[in-house]
Amino acid sequence: MDIPSPEPKTEAIALNLLQRQVIEYFVDGVRVLGLPPSLGEIYGLLFISPAPLSLDDLVRMLEISKGSASQGLRTLKTLGAVREAEGNGDRRTYYQPAVDLKRLVGGFIREQVRPHLESGKSKLQRLQETALQDVAPGEREFYNERIDRLESWMKRGGQVLPMLQKLLGQ
Amino acid sequence: MDIPSPEPKTEAIALNLLQRQVIEYFVDGVRVLGLPPSLGEIYGLLFISPAPLSLDDLVRMLEISKGSASQGLRTLKTLGAVREAEGNGDRRTYYQPAVDLKRLVGGFIREQVRPHLESGKSKLQRLQETALQDVAPGEREFYNERIDRLESWMKRGGQVLPMLQKLLGQ
DNA sequence: TACGTTGTTCAAAAAAACTTGAACAAATCG
DNA sequence: CGATTTGTTCAAGTTTTTTTGAACAACGTA
Numbered sequence: 499m500d501i502p503s504p505e506p507k508t509e510a511i512a513l514n515l516l517q518r519q520v521i522e523y524f525v526d527g528v529r530v531l532g533l534p535p536s537l538g539e540i541y542g543l544l545f546i547s548p549a550p551l552s553l554d555d556l557v558r559m560l561e562i563s564k565g566s567a568s569q570g571l572r573t574l575k576t577l578g579a580v581r582e583a584e585g586n587g588d589r590r591t592y593y594q595p596a597v598d599l600k601r602l603v604g605g606f607i608r609e610q611v612r613p614h615l616e617s618g619k620s621k622l623q624r625l626q627e628t629a630l631q632d633v634a635p636g637e638r639e640f641y642n643e644r645i646d647r648l649e650s651w652m653k654r655g656g657q658v659l660p661m662l663q664k665l666l667g668q
Numbered sequence: 669m670d671i672p673s674p675e676p677k678t679e680a681i682a683l684n685l686l687q688r689q690v691i692e693y694f695v696d697g698v699r700v701l702g703l704p705p706s707l708g709e710i711y712g713l714l715f716i717s718p719a720p721l722s723l724d725d726l727v728r729m730l731e732i733s734k735g736s737a738s739q740g741l742r743t744l745k746t747l748g749a750v751r752e753a754e755g756n757g758d759r760r761t762y763y764q765p766a767v768d769l770k771r772l773v774g775g776f777i778r779e780q781v782r783p784h785l786e787s788g789k790s791k792l793q794r795l796q797e798t799a800l801q802d803v804a805p806g807e808r809e810f811y812n813e814r815i816d817r818l819e820s821w822m823k824r825g826g827q828v829l830p831m832l833q834k835l836l837g838q
Numbered sequence: 839t840a841c842g843t844t845g846t847t848c849a850a851a852a853a854a855a856c857t858t859g860a861a862c863a864a865a866t867c868g
Numbered sequence: 869c870g871a872t873t874t875g876t877t878c879a880a881g882t883t884t885t886t887t888t889g890a891a892c893a894a895c896g897t898a
């Protein structure tokens with residue numbers, strides 16, 4: 499009449515010191531990129547785990563909610579930072595980190611940087627086409643010069659990003 | 669007995685459509701960099717103003733508090749994105765935007781990126797020196813490999829940043 | 839088909855970040 | 869010096885972002 503495992507499904511799993519510190523490291527890291535801490539926790543744990551982990555593992559090891567884990571994994575997948583592990587004889591899905599810097603940076607640029615560059619360019623076009631009309635003709639020269647400058651920034655950004663990716667790919 | 673200017677000190681000053689839209693543009697822009705909206709407003713207004721502006725101008729034109737304007741200007745100055753205008757026969761200080769992309773990116777890297785790279789490197793060293801000791805010898809190989817990888821990421825980052833600045837400098 | 843398990847969604851709660859405003863310091867002027 | 873203007877600081881308030889958790893959908897199994 500003993501109780502061998504009273505709560506087998508929800509038991510927290512301890513991390514070792516090294517793992518906790520590496521996770522902390524990634525939490526700080528993703529903050530710089532403007533991403534939520536839970537993404538850093540999840541990626542960090544996958545990065546410093548010898549074997550792939552399931553959503554449920556993440557919940558128990560990081561003591562975060564299923565919702566956070568699910569959403570975090572989704573974002574990490576669209577960033578190309580995490581992928582599903584192949585061929586585990588199991589119903590549930592296991593996840594592995596992408597550990598290739600070029601791929602990680604590429605995903606971040608594709609998902610977080612490029613969209614802003616693109617929408618920025620089109621906003622500028624509309625600006626120059628419509629809002630500039632409302633300015634008194636005498637003042638137009640200054641505004642025009644500034645908007646031209648913004649456009650040149652966007653253009654340069656579009657040129658530099660591919661070079662950056664190339665530089666990182668060894 | 670008329671009242672020519674009832675509240676001369678605190679009156680809001682209207683912006684034209686173009687200015688409002690450019691400011692909006694910068695507010696979106698700085699968000700991507702993980703900086704607060706007020707920085708985008710302040711820099712944006714300076715960028716799209718024909719003449720330098722004082723702290724008080726910013727308060728009245730953007731309808732933000734003196735505190736926000738003061739703190740925002742300070743951050744922008746340390747980022748090298750704003751500088752004080754020379755020789756206005758006036759007691760108060762007037763501010764101008766830096767409009768050189770290389771300088772702007774350089775300031776951002778220096779203030780926001782480099783410090784993280786640096787602290788990251790030293791954290792990793794401590795990790796490898798102390799936390800790794802607590803891991804069972806058999807498991808050390810995996811952890812070692814991962815920390816080595818992190819170190820190589822940091823190293824590559826340190827190499828790529830100067831190249832990036834060079835690429836942007838025309 | 840009914841059941842258990844895995845994973846998603848989203849409104850509400852919690853946490854974090856940002857802004858305000860009032861007190862204060864510093865500088866200038868008469 | 870005292871008054872006035874300019875600018876800073878920071879605790880408190882506000883807003884935004886992130887996380888939670890419970891309801892639900894999807895899938896497989898028996």
